Amino acid sequence: MCAQLLDPLRATAWWFLDNTDKPTEAVEVARHFRELRELLLPEEPPDPDTVGKLVDELLSSAEPPVRRHLIHTLRRAFTGFERQDLAERLTSLARH
Structure with missing residues (x-):
């Protein structure tokens, strides 16, 4: 039953099987099931921090x-670890 409530399409189909004489109400019932799903689903946790997000935040406010x-230091690190491709991409991004 819980799976049906969390899936508005299945819930609406389940409702319609018992209410085939009320097709004009199906859209409104589907809306109610969508709203119910939003109330029942737990809130998604925020995206966790990543190294890239932290560097982006520093760069955007620096x-x-x-x-x-910082860009120079990152470029040297990329090159030092033989990632010239990343160093080049960083150079390209730094120009914008």
């Missing part, structure tokens, strides 16, 4: 000299 230094 003063230009700090931003240039």
